[in-house]
Amino acid sequence: MPRVSDVAVVGAGIIGLSAAYRLVRQGLSVTVYDVGRPGHGQSAGQSRIFRHAHDDRRLVDLAVRARHHWDVWSDEFGIPLISPDGAVMLGDAVPRRRGLLERAGVTVVPLDAQGLREVMPVLADYQGEAMLDVDGGSIDTRSAIAGLSGRLSGTFVHEEVLAAHSDGDTVTIRTPTTVGEHGAAVVCAGRGTAPLARGLGVAIPVRLGAHVRVSFAVRDSNLRLPTLQDGSGHFGADAVYAAGYPDRSAYGLGIADDIDAHDDGTLDDATRLGELADAAGRYVATALPGLDPTPRDIVHCWVTTLPWGDDGVALWRTGPVVAVAGHNMFKHAPVIGEALAETVVAGRVPSGFAPEDRLGGVADKA
Ligand SMILES: Cc1cc2nc3c(=O)[nH]c(=O)nc-3n(C[C@H](O)[C@H](O)[C@H](O)COP(=O)(O)OP(=O)(O)OC[C@H]3O[C@@H](n4cnc5c(N)ncnc54)[C@H](O)[C@@H]3O)c2cc1C
Known part of the structure; x- marks a missing residue:
């Protein structure tokens, strides 16, 4: 089977778009699969809160980094986000x-x-x-989704991913009318992540x-x-x-x-x-x-x-596939996308993002 692209990104919400954009910026080719139009899932509707305040200090630090990325995207897309x-x-x-x-x-x-x-x-x-x-x-969620989607035009397959399968080296993605082989896959399908991960032998406790x-x-x-x-x-x-x-x-x-x-x-x-x-x-x-x-x-x-908190987030990796789950992730999307891309490139989940780290689940005292 001919390889379609380096990385399949399943899900064109804010997390998938952020990860795909990061991967493209790193010189990799991507295919973004989504059953609907970008941003119609949990990322739907205008406006989300960007706040630094979290009970887990690690999320505060990530918000500081994310804020910088939002400014960079604002400059790139020509609109304050x-x-x-x-x-x-x-x-x-x-x-x-x-x-x-x-x-x-x-x-x-x-x-x-x-x-x-x-x-x-x-x-x-x-x-x-x-x-x-x-x-x-x-x-400005709509401008963010539009800006990222515009940078990724030509990479979208507007079909449902029915199954993702990995032989350990490559990933095969099956939709109703396509079969694609990729070097890796990033699963950020929102509600669809846990079922796709289950098919890959990964249990996400969402x-x-x-x-x-x-x-x-x-x-x-x-x-x-x-x-x-x-x-x-x-x-x-x-x-x-x-x-x-x-x-x-x-x-x-x-x-x-x-x-x-x-x-x-x-x-x-x-x-x-x-x-x-x-x-x-x-x-x-x-x-x-x-x-x-x-x-x-x-x-x-x-x-x-995730069971450890309303702001909990984690990445699960199995072979060349990485999946993400969590809630309240919009504000952190640039750094979560970065962590997903790093997992693909380095072959390991960055420090702090593994499920056992329980990111978003530790309340720090001031
Ligand atoms: C009302 C509301 C308010 C919120 N407020 C905030 C806030 O103030 N601040 C904040 O930071 N966060 C907030 N959040 C959370 C934040 O919006 C989500 O965490 C974030 O949008 C999740 O993005 P995502 O890309 O992971 O998922 P999604 O946006 O759901 O994207 C997943 C995509 O995968 C696609 N998909 C699923 N299964 C398949 C399949 N099998 N094949 C192909 N495609 C598939 C879906 O069509 C969807 O487009 C809020 C959420 C909601 C709902």
């Missing part, structure tokens, strides 16, 4: 996380009620712990959940619109996240919760998605007077979570 408005965090975790950020050299500003009002005028009055991660912000995020129109798009992580409980919901659209016209907001799904994607109680969407609307009505609480857009999506 992270908004200049910063990332606001509310709640009792603020002092601990602020300590970790300061130790990592991240610029962070503690906010009193007045400071918060200035930084985040769309928010209702709040008196508790708050901080601003100055170099955080909203990721939990599948269903999630919903709702967008609300901003009443005054001239106002500063930082991202929000609210763990305070002050406005009636325990954990809420939100990120603004690049033109500040809307705020994508979700209750940080998802609904258990079976491996085949069935849900025992799909009505809970509606309840989470309603809870997002109630939160907006209470906490964010600067928004119109009528839902504007909705994103339903799968989330894949």
Whole structure:
């Protein structure tokens, strides 16, 4: 069988595109397989939070590196990919996380009620712990996906990968109408990663959940619109996240919760998605007077979570195949792509990314 390309990349979400771009930049030829258009899976919808704050110090360090890569991509694609408005965090975790950020050299500003009002005028009055991660912000997800896809044009096969098989030296990828041989494969298929890895003898302990995020129109798009992580409980919901659209016209907001799904994607109680969407609307009505609480857009999506934490991520390697799984990976996509490419080129998973490292699962004390 003739070799199609050096590396098959399965999945054209932000992680697959990032890995493929890195591999191409290193002089390797790639084929990117995706059953749909790039960025339609977990990477769907406009905006994600770029934040440095994590409980695991290693993720803070990776975020610092990723931030630099986002700036490089912004220059290359000719569009700012992270908004200049910063990332606001509310709640009792603020002092601990602020300590970790300061130790990592991240610029962070503690906010009193007045400071918060200035930084985040769309928010209702709040008196508790708050901080601003100055170099955080909203990721312009659509421009990132478009920019990377544009650099990879001519490499896409728009078909479902039914199976990946390796004889130890090469990888054969089978789709409904193609069979391709590659020197290596990177599996970053989101929800599809665990089943493909299982076929290669690798068990990835990922939990599948269903999630919903709702967008609300901003009443005054001239106002500063930082991202929000609210763990305070002050406005009636325990954990809420939100990120603004690049033109500040809307705020994508979700209750940080998802609904258990079976491996085949069935849900025992799909009505809970509606309840989470309603809870997002109630939160907006209470906490964010600067928004119109009528839902504007909705994103339903799968989330894949590793057992050691909501921000957990890991790479599994078997022969010439490497697979990645985790959640909340958008902000780290440039460095995860780099780690995947390094695994292909060096034949080993970079330090810190192996499953036993439990990246994202260790809470550091400040
Ligand atoms: C609503 C929401 C909000 C989020 N907020 C944040 C945030 O604020 N900050 C953050 O950093 N992260 C956030 N995340 C997480 C982040 O979006 C994901 O971790 C990231 O997008 C995952 O990208 P991916 O490339 O791994 O997966 P995906 O984007 O799912 O890409 C996988 C691709 O593989 C393709 N595929 C699957 N199986 C096959 C197959 N057999 N054959 C061919 N193609 C296949 C799919 O079609 C898909 O395009 C959020 C996620 C959601 C859903």
